[in-house]
Amino acid sequence: MILITEFMDEDAVASLKSAVPAEYQPDLADRQGEIPGMMAGVQALIVRNRTQVTEDLLAAAADLKVVGRLGVGLDNIDLAACKAKGVEVIPATGANNLSVAEYVITNALVLLRGAYQANARMLAGEWPRMDCAGREVHGKTLGLIGFGAIAQETAKLAQSLGMQICATDPYVLADSPAWTGVMRTDLSGVLRAADVISLHVPLVDATRHMVNAQTLAAMKPGAVLINAARGGVVDEDALVAALREGKIAGAALDVFETEPLTAEAAAKFEGLGNLILTPHIAGVTEESNVRVSTMIAEMVLERLNKS
Numbered sequence: 072m073i074l075i076t077e078f079m080d081e082d083a084v085a086s087l088k089s090a091v092p093a094e095y096q097p098d099l100a101d102r103q104g105e106i107p108g109m110m111a112g113v114q115a116l117i118v119r120n121r122t123q124v125t126e127d128l129l130a131a132a133a134d135l136k137v138v139g140r141l142g143v144g145l146d147n148i149d150l151a152a153c154k155a156k157g158v159e160v161i162p163a164t165g166a167n168n169l170s171v172a173e174y175v176i177t178n179a180l181v182l183l184r185g186a187y188q189a190n191a192r193m194l195a196g197e198w199p200r201m202d203c204a205g206r207e208v209h210g211k212t213l214g215l216i217g218f219g220a221i222a223q224e225t226a227k228l229a230q231s232l233g234m235q236i237c238a239t240d241p242y243v244l245a246d247s248p249a250w251t252g253v254m255r256t257d258l259s260g261v262l263r264a265a266d267v268i269s270l271h272v273p274l275v276d277a278t279r280h281m282v283n284a285q286t287l288a289a290m291k292p293g294a295v296l297i298n299a300a301r302g303g304v305v306d307e308d309a310l311v312a313a314l315r316e317g318k319i320a321g322a323a324l325d326v327f328e329t330e331p332l333t334a335e336a337a338a339k340f341e342g343l344g345n346l347i348l349t350p351h352i353a354g355v356t357e358e359s360n361v362r363v364s365t366m367i368a369e370m371v372l373e374r375l376n377k378s
């Protein structure tokens with residue numbers, strides 16, 4: 072039996088159902104408390120980023136062999152507890168690289184251009200030409216904090232637009248071909264050089280609030296920040312202060328310290344110009360949903376067939 076607790080491409084669900092009994096409840100992550108009670112007989116659990124795969128859930132999952140993750144971030148899964156129970160965790164590595172890379176490039180263009188938030192003023196009869204005359208990305212520097220596969224895809228797109236790239240990542244070896252045409256530096260080097268900074272690190276202890284008052288102060292005046300990684304990597308209060316004080320020129324946030332973003336948690340962003348908020352969709356397009364879902368369906372079935 073397979074239990075799917077969040078949305079998945081319907082064709083991929085159908086292919087699972089044709090092979091093994093599968094229960095598809097795309098809203099089950101909203102009722103997290105019900106999941107442990109449904110785990111008896113479940114050999115594979117398929118989740119996105121909202122289902123919390125905790126030690127408690129695993130304790131109720133005597134038959135579980137594999138967790139398929141319809142995405143790449145694993146901070147909602149207790150990896151140590153999975154390992155201890157011999158439960159394999161399979162992420163959809165690579166399947167949403169392009170959608171995140173396109174998201175970052177779109178936001179770099181929109182944030183530097185500064186032209187797309189004029190509707191209210193124009194509908195009120197204004198003609199704010201000079202306020203909407205922004206900057207080009209060509210010739211600007213994109214700084215990537217974390218230089219894994221998604222960041223590398225983003226770098227390629229940015230280079231095709233004439234951007235320079237600098238990046239930091241202690242896990243990509245100095246002699247990796249990935250660095251060709253990219254300035255390899257450290258965090259402070261990225262903060263100093265970049266006009267656009269994009270985050271590509273997982274949320275772990277070492278990256279929590281990695282972007283804080285100090286790092287924001289070290290960014291170039293006029294620089295912008297894009298976070299499509301994980302909410303906890305950015306200290307939201309420090310970011311709001313930096314935006315209010317004009318220390319940086321804009322930000323795009325796809326991920327938040329609290330998700331879903333409640334009206335209460337969103338209130339601090341009220342009234343900020345050049346701020347783009349999206350609901351954790353950087354990695355989710357129609358196409359990536361098909362790629363991610365197909366990959367996980369195939370890999371989960373392969374894993375179940377082995378046992």
Ligand SMILES: O=C(O)[C@H](O)COP(=O)(O)O
Nearest residue numbers: 119120141142143144354
């Ligand atoms: O980790 C990821 O790949 C992204 O956060 C997308 O994951 P999601 O599809 O669960 O939103």
